[in-house]
Amino acid sequence: MSGGSLILRSVGPSVSVQDMGRPGRMAQGISRGGAVDPLALVEAAALLGSRKPLPALEMAVSGGRFEVTAPTRIALTGAPMQAELDGRPLRWGASHRMEPGEVLSIGAARAGMFGYLTFAGGIETAEVLGSRSAHLAAGIGSALEAGARLPLGADPEPDAPAMVLTQDDRFSGGTLRIIPGPQTGLFDEATFARLSTTEFTRARQGNRQGVALESDAPALTSDKAKGLASDVIFEGDIQMTGAGTPYVLLAECQTIGGYPRIGTVLPCDLPRIAQAAPGTKLRFKAVTLDEADALALRWEAQLQAQRAKLRPLIRDPHDIHDLLSYQLISGVTAGRELEEENG
Amino acid sequence: MMLEEALRPGTAQAHSPQILPAGGDGLLVRFALVAEPRAIAAAQSFHQRVTESDLAGLREVVPSLVSVLLRFDPEAVTRAEMAERLETLLSEADWLSAAPHPAQRVWHLPVAFGGEHGPDLEEAAKLAGLSPQAAIDEITATPLSVLAIGFAPGQPYLGLLPEHWNLARRSELNPRVPKGALCVAVRQLVLFANASPTGWHQIARTAFDVFRPDQTDPVPLHAGDEVRLAPVSGTEMDALLKAGDPMGGARCEVRS
Numbered sequence: 001m002s003g004g005s006l007i008l009r010s011v012g013p014s015v016s017v018q019d020m021g022r023p024g025r026m027a028q029g030i031s032r033g034g035a036v037d038p039l040a041l042v043e044a045a046a047l048l049g050s051r052k053p054l055p056a057l058e059m060a061v062s063g064g065r066f067e068v069t070a071p072t073r074i075a076l077t078g079a080p081m082q083a084e085l086d087g088r089p090l091r092w093g094a095s096h097r098m099e100p101g102e103v104l105s106i107g108a109a110r111a112g113m114f115g116y117l118t119f120a121g122g123i124e125t126a127e128v129l130g131s132r133s134a135h136l137a138a139g140i141g142s143a144l145e146a147g148a149r150l151p152l153g154a155d156p157e158p159d160a161p162a163m164v165l166t167q168d169d170r171f172s173g174g175t176l177r178i179i180p181g182p183q184t185g186l187f188d189e190a191t192f193a194r195l196s197t198t199e200f201t202r203a204r205q206g207n208r209q210g211v212a213l214e215s216d217a218p219a220l221t222s223d224k225a226k227g228l229a230s231d232v233i234f235e236g237d238i239q240m241t242g243a244g245t246p247y248v249l250l251a252e253c254q255t256i257g258g259y260p261r262i263g264t265v266l267p268c269d270l271p272r273i274a275q276a277a278p279g280t281k282l283r284f285k286a287v288t289l290d291e292a293d294a295l296a297l298r299w300e301a302q303l304q305a306q307r308a309k310l311r312p313l314i315r316d317p318h319d320i321h322d323l324l325s326y327q328l329i330s331g332v333t334a335g336r337e338l339e340e341e342n343g
Numbered sequence: 344m345m346l347e348e349a350l351r352p353g354t355a356q357a358h359s360p361q362i363l364p365a366g367g368d369g370l371l372v373r374f375a376l377v378a379e380p381r382a383i384a385a386a387q388s389f390h391q392r393v394t395e396s397d398l399a400g401l402r403e404v405v406p407s408l409v410s411v412l413l414r415f416d417p418e419a420v421t422r423a424e425m426a427e428r429l430e431t432l433l434s435e436a437d438w439l440s441a442a443p444h445p446a447q448r449v450w451h452l453p454v455a456f457g458g459e460h461g462p463d464l465e466e467a468a469k470l471a472g473l474s475p476q477a478a479i480d481e482i483t484a485t486p487l488s489v490l491a492i493g494f495a496p497g498q499p500y501l502g503l504l505p506e507h508w509n510l511a512r513r514s515e516l517n518p519r520v521p522k523g524a525l526c527v528a529v530r531q532l533v534l535f536a537n538a539s540p541t542g543w544h545q546i547a548r549t550a551f552d553v554f555r556p557d558q559t560d561p562v563p564l565h566a567g568d569e570v571r572l573a574p575v576s577g578t579e580m581d582a583l584l585k586a587g588d589p590m591g592g593a594r595c596e597v598r599s
């Protein structure tokens with residue numbers, strides 16, 4: 001059923017439709033692609049009561065101005081960005097209702113890199129090879145331009161209450177857990193150990209394909225890397241260029257490469273590197289294969305965990321035990337107290 | 344246990360098949376560190392064996408030059424169990440001396456060498472110690488195998504050429520070769536899926552489109568296919584490019 005259109009009045013330089021990507025096509029030379037922060041799509045699914053992640057607009061650093069032609073709920077997840085609906089500030093990490101004629105303005109990221117705008121009925125652009133994701137490196141689809149109109153699915157439950165959840169923090173750097181990979185054996189013990197004791201900074205170079213890291217420490221190189229046969233590479237691999245600076249591969253990476261890889265970041269920690277803005281501090285921590293495998297969660301399990309965190313966006317006054325300490329306007333709170341509570 | 348052991352820094356082995364962890368849900372079976380013929384043949388044979396094996400819990404098989412990546416479903420099988428199943432398959436044969444099965448499909452691709460379609464032909468031939476014509480004759484006489492598909496969608500690595508084609512990549516990147524460029528380095532040819540910067544030498548061009556996202560079979564070439572290059576003139580290539588047919592004059596012969 002049609003849910004009208006999404007109209008892009010203006011749009012930032014790197015906004016594209018992304019879903020969970022095209023897994024299973026590496027033998028055809030196509031990496032998964034899809035959202036670089038899949039957790040943001042899972043959060044949006046929880047907020048909108050969807051049973052599965054929906055295709056969304058992925059917005060790198062800045063969003064744009066958007067209108068819809070039919071009422072729909074939207075979810076704002078991923079990197080928190082300035083957001084207003086007809087001039088009213090909107091809470092990030094929450095769902096909201098949007099009416100035709102209202103203008104949704106999404107500005108700069110306040111932390112992190114990639115924000116996501118999801119519609120309750122989904123974006124219904126044509127699928128290519130089983131996915132609506134633009135894969136810019138593979139030449140599938142493209143970044144969106146101002147004036148574009150995208151078909152939306154109808155919101156199955158437009159009157160459902162607005163919800164909020166506290167997003168898992170992944171916007172301020174921190175520790176990336178890694179396991180060794182097929183080429184870790186090419187590096188000597190001391191070099192591998194130094195990977196975990198060095199503090200890295202997210203460099204300026206980075207996109208949906210990967211992110212470069214910098215440090216003051218000596219280069220992490222292997223003298224066995226010369227003449228190496230090209231081999232399969234995938235999301236999370238920490239590739240060492242000739243200069244010995246790590247480059248962590250993301251969703252839209254190539255599928256075969258020649259540079260040696262010192263290890264692999266766990267899938268659950270990839271949003272943390274994808275969302276690290278230039279200058280953010282990051283560290284690596286080696287874990288065992290058993291630890292890594294215990295942390296491997298499919299999106300179904302992640303969705304269950306996110307659902308458990310949902311709360312109504314505006315709470316019923318009866319549920320607020322310290323009601324008298326709030327400034328009340330017509331029986332509801334202004335909402336700001338909740339923002340402060342959730343940081 | 345074996346897996347953790349194989350991963351310790353400083354333990355990379357030049358030979359003998361190794362089963363190595365590869366990311367959150369993968370294992371890599373690797374036959375060598377460099378692209379040597381017997382390891383390439385071993386990877387192709389083992390890929391074929393795994394594809395026919397119907398291993399439970401296996402989600403994706405990705406052949407590469409000297410390795411095969413296997414991605415499993417962590418909810419159906421543990422990493423250790425999958426490693427054990429692969430170990431059993433590996434013990435069936437001496438893969439490094441196994442002769443690969445002959446290719447089922449042979450592609451005949453028209454290519455134009457030299458001139459504007461292959462600006463680096465002369466330089467590459469010289470590095471290989473051949474005249475441009477001798478280089479063309481040798482490359483078209485060599486039965487090439489699709490060693491792997493990757494880097495970009497549908498993009499084949501073809502090989503192996505004779506040892507004197509073990510050319511290094513150019514020290515300066517060519518900022519842009521066109522889609523369809525046929526480039527040579529390290530005894531291999533790559534047929535570019537898209538316009539791309541590269542350090543490989545562009546010796547020829549084809550109008551064959553290796554990636555067709557709007558078609559049911561978006562990637563016509565498969566690892567293990569044989570490829571024969573058929574030289575055509577620059578004018579003929581211009582006509583093929585202009586015609587815009589994704590087959591670019593190619594035909595596929597299926598062996599029974």
